[in-house]
Amino acid sequence: MSKQISNQLQELTFINAASLPYAHVDVDGNTLFSGRNGAGKTTILRAVLYFYGAYRNEALGISRKKRRFEEFYFAKSNSYLVYRFSNDFGNVLAVVYKTSGLKVKYRFLKEPEDATPESLKEIFFHDGVAKESKELFNSFLGAGYELSPVINSSKEYKSVLYGQDRRLITYSFYQANAEYEQIAKTLSNIFVNSKLDSGSIKKSLAASINGFAPIDLDQMEQMIESFWERYEDIQNFQKNEATIVEAISSLSELESHNEAITKSLAQLQANYNIKRESLQKAENELQTVESDREKSRDEFNRVQNLYEEQKEHYLKTSAVLEAHVRESKAKQEQYENSDIMAKVEAFSGLEALEEKHRSIEK
Numbered sequence: 001m002s003k004q005i006s007n008q009l010q011e012l013t014f015i016n017a018a019s020l021p022y023a024h025v026d027v028d029g030n031t032l033f034s035g036r037n038g039a040g041k042t043t044i045l046r047a048v049l050y051f052y053g054a055y056r057n058e059a060l061g062i063s064r065k066k067r068r069f070e071e072f073y074f075a076k077s078n079s080y081l082v083y084r085f086s087n088d089f090g091n092v093l094a095v096v097y098k099t100s101g102l103k104v105k106y107r108f109l110k111e112p113e114d115a116t117p118e119s120l121k122e123i124f125f126h127d128g129v130a131k132e133s134k135e136l137f138n139s140f141l142g143a144g145y146e147l148s149p150v151i152n153s154s155k156e157y158k159s160v161l162y163g164q165d166r167r168l169i170t171y172s173f174y175q176a177n178a179e180y181e182q183i184a185k186t187l188s189n190i191f192v193n194s195k196l197d198s199g200s201i202k203k204s205l206a207a208s209i210n211g212f213a214p215i216d217l218d219q220m221e222q223m224i225e226s227f228w229e230r231y232e233d234i235q236n237f238q239k240n241e242a243t244i245v246e247a248i249s250s251l252s253e254l255e256s257h258n259e260a261i262t263k264s265l266a267q268l269q270a271n272y273n274i275k276r277e278s279l280q281k282a283e284n285e286l287q288t289v290e291s292d293r294e295k296s297r298d299e300f301n302r303v304q305n306l307y308e309e310q311k312e313h314y315l316k317t318s319a320v321l322e323a324h325v326r327e328s329k330a331k332q333e334q335y336e337n338s339d340i341m342a343k344v345e346a347f348s349g350l351e352a353l354e355e356k357h358r359s360i361e362k
Helices: 041-053 069-073 117-124 133-142 154-161 166-171 181-192 198-208 217-239 241-337 340-361
Strands: 008-017 020-026 080-087 090-100 103-110
Touching: 008 041, 008 117, 020 117, 041 069, 041 080, 041 154, 080 117, 090 166, 103 154, 103 166, 117 133, 217 241
Parallel strands: none
Antiparallel strands: 008 020, 008 080, 080 090, 090 103
């Protein structure tokens, strides 16, 4: 639902009330009722007037010859008058109904934000039949409404309606002063007596509503001075509008430059971070290479030392072999000089001679 003006009756709904199975009437703002006699104009107006004071029959303009208000409007146990209004706490429903006999009771309900007239009708009816009060209020609870306690008298009803019951202040229509009864009486007089002058009506209502405080002239003077100061500011702006516009334009350009500089700095920072990461990676790789080179140098030194040791060993071995070769050559030369080959041949024949000698001896 759209936001409504606070402290204003907005809608009235008849449910099995005043011979109307269902009727929804918008009464916010300036409302005009027209129609032939017996069309229901007075029926609606009396129901509207009842909201403000839960009056007796005489105050509603009902003569003694006609049926009482409770008899006519609440002929059934599932008859209801439903008033909708707004206050500083949200939208509120005031439900008037009858429980037994002619006893009328009242109950206030705070609407959830998503409530609509269509959803309200769905709560009141089941299969086209209006619900009894107990089932009805359980349905309201299930639909997210906040319910006041049951109000058993018109006096209690008006106390809640005009903000006198502080416990139920969130359901109030007005937060009036102690003279709130004058509101109901004045409205009743307007309804039943069209000759009342507007001045007496105004005085009566003003006396019963909070907020009509005397005007503080000092405060008004301060407000006027504050207004003139602001007005002079506006005049000064108009005189210097071109300069101010130019300054604003320059400021806008400066902000654009600052934004560009900020973006460039951000890009430079990003590039710096990338280069720093690359440098760190290169330094790590260099450390790895230095470590590998140091290992290679150590391995080279180890191999070189091993080579020197083996070289020295081979040189010593070679010297010994060369000495043996020289010695062998000297003996060979000695053998050759002493005709060693003839001696060898002679010695090789010795075995044959010995064999021959042995055979002779046998």
